[in-house]
Amino acid sequence: MHGHRRRRRGRGGARRRAGVTRPDGRVSARTLFGLAFPALGVLVAEPLYLLLDTAIVGRLGSVPLAGLAVGGLVLAQVSTQLTFLSYGTTARAARLHGAGRDDDAKNEGVQATWLAVGIGLLLVAIVQVLAGPITSVLGGGGEIADRAESWLRIAVLGVPCILVTMAGNGWMRGVQDTVRPLRYVVLGLGLSAVLCPVLVHGVVGPPMGLEGSAVANVVGQSVSAAAFVGAVVRGPRTRSVRPDAAIVRKQLVLGRDLILRSMAFQACFLSAVAVASRFGAGAVGAHQVVLQLWNLTALMLDSLAIAAQSLVGAALGAARRAAAVRVARDVTAWSVGFAVVLAAVFAGLVGPLPRVFTADESVLTSIDSVWWIFVAIVPIAGVVFALDGVLLGAGDAAYLRTATLLSALVGFLPMIWLALVLDWGLPGIWVGLAVFVTLRAAAVVHRTLSGRWTVTGADRTTSEGP
CATH class of the missing domain: 1.10.357 (Tetracycline Repressor; domain 2)
Incomplete structure (x- = not known):
């Protein structure tokens, strides 16, 4: 007793x-x-x-x-x-x-x-x-x-x-x-x-x-x-x-979905570099600079997404569906607020920050052509990363896989290659990234509002079915 x-x-x-x-x-x-x-x-x-x-x-x-x-x-x-x-x-x-x-x-x-x-x-x-x-x-x-x-x-x-x-x-x-x-x-x-x-x-x-x-x-x-x-x-x-073969098998199911999702990212960003290189050294250099700033932003937002994974998974494991929904709302609010602050910082540094990385005028001109696209994407990314973390915490990897693949195939990849064919230059590539991020945002918001991810229980994930 x-x-x-x-x-x-x-x-x-x-x-x-x-x-x-x-x-x-x-x-x-x-x-x-x-x-x-x-x-x-x-x-x-x-x-x-x-x-x-x-x-x-x-x-x-x-x-x-x-x-x-x-x-x-x-x-x-x-x-x-x-x-x-x-x-x-x-x-x-x-x-x-x-x-x-x-x-x-x-x-x-x-x-x-x-x-x-x-x-x-x-x-x-x-x-x-x-x-x-x-x-x-x-x-x-x-x-x-x-x-x-x-x-x-x-x-x-x-x-x-x-x-x-x-x-x-x-x-x-x-x-x-x-x-x-x-x-x-x-x-x-x-x-x-x-x-x-x-x-x-x-x-x-x-x-x-x-x-x-x-x-x-x-x-x-x-x-x-x-x-x-x-x-x-x-x-x-x-x-x-x-x-334990049974547990390893379940981990591999999640792994399959996350690997396919990761491959979609790789295909998009490798294609972006390949197309940027067709527009000359200045475009490639500018793309590299802005992409590294994007990667830095992604790392900062991903840290909040990791917290969301842990909090949402714990709430669902404790059979607290309402708490998981509240976590999703709160984390998204914090992430978007943080992303807006980051966007404001980048907007304020439009002149001096690019010059930290290069003094080449051709590169700086190309950076100017995509800078405000980059700034506009950051708040949308605040939504995407937060709800990615929420859905990953819920084990909803299959949905995220499909949403990412479709967003890449419908949005990013066509825009990248159209930018090459129609000579849109570097702005065409970054508009493609904006479309990709926006489509992903729409997908994760729709899924979150549907509530289909809120499967409770210690051994359940939405990827395995409700």
Whole structure:
């Protein structure tokens, strides 16, 4: 009897930790940003490290730097298509957390980790076999391709660790712990940041050159992965840490939908770069500058979306449908407000900010031609990212997959290629992005208002049917 009461208190404690802290189900700013800020730290940590890595390798000369660019592109494509290990795991773990089943939520992390290791080892084997041909095609053969291949063969050994870190981020976000992932990621990247100049330039021993960058990456990734593995296996457990085929299968269902969604993004943005290059160097440079500002905006808004995933999943797992709807409204309001502030900042910096990146007049003229399109998109993106997070938290990945694919096929891709055929220039490409974002906004608003995503229960997701 006493044990039963202890279990009930434990479940109640988990429900109180489920994020919707006010009696009326509203999300406080402290709760939302307490989850979002550490998540933002995780999102920006790797891009910041990659800038440092680029600067260190850049001291070796143009050929090693080009080799890093080619090899890094391959590595990024190998790993970034598998973000379902974080986002899908968050959705499933959050529901279990909301139901007071934290041990089961951690088990989602265990199974995602097994999946990460298996997929990671498979990718290592594939890339080791194909590294030469891939880098030869991308690097145009010659010395650049050789350097890229040498870097890639070492760096790809860290792919299982990258994927394990994604899985660890996923289940920890699900149980509303975004602080420990930040510590683990910063620990690994901090070590890489120290090792990179030491190994590349031989600060202590003989210089390893470009290969030293790859070794530093793998060491740091291994440390982060080890920290996440330690967290997922520590503490009292009622479940085995062995692979569970049924759970892995459900995670793969979400993974299929999220991978297809990610591929739609890749097709759109690669097409945009390809078409921009047809309009000359000034257009390409302008597109790169504004696209990086767009990516920065996306990272900031995505941190709020991650908080929404965790809060919505917990509310639905606790069978609090009304609270989940309230979370969706509150997070969207915060996200749109934040996006409007960002848009106002960019509008105010229309003159000086582009000149931080370039002094080339042809590039600056091209930036001017798309700047206000970019500014106009940002508030719409506030809606898209918030409700993406809401629907991902509900496990509604199948709908998001279809909406993204249709928005790309109907909006972005036709506009990009029409811009080329009809000579619309860079503005045509960015109008295409505006159409893409607007169509996605309409789709996620429609789905949210329909209420079909509010499927309750710890083991249910809308992708599996109501």
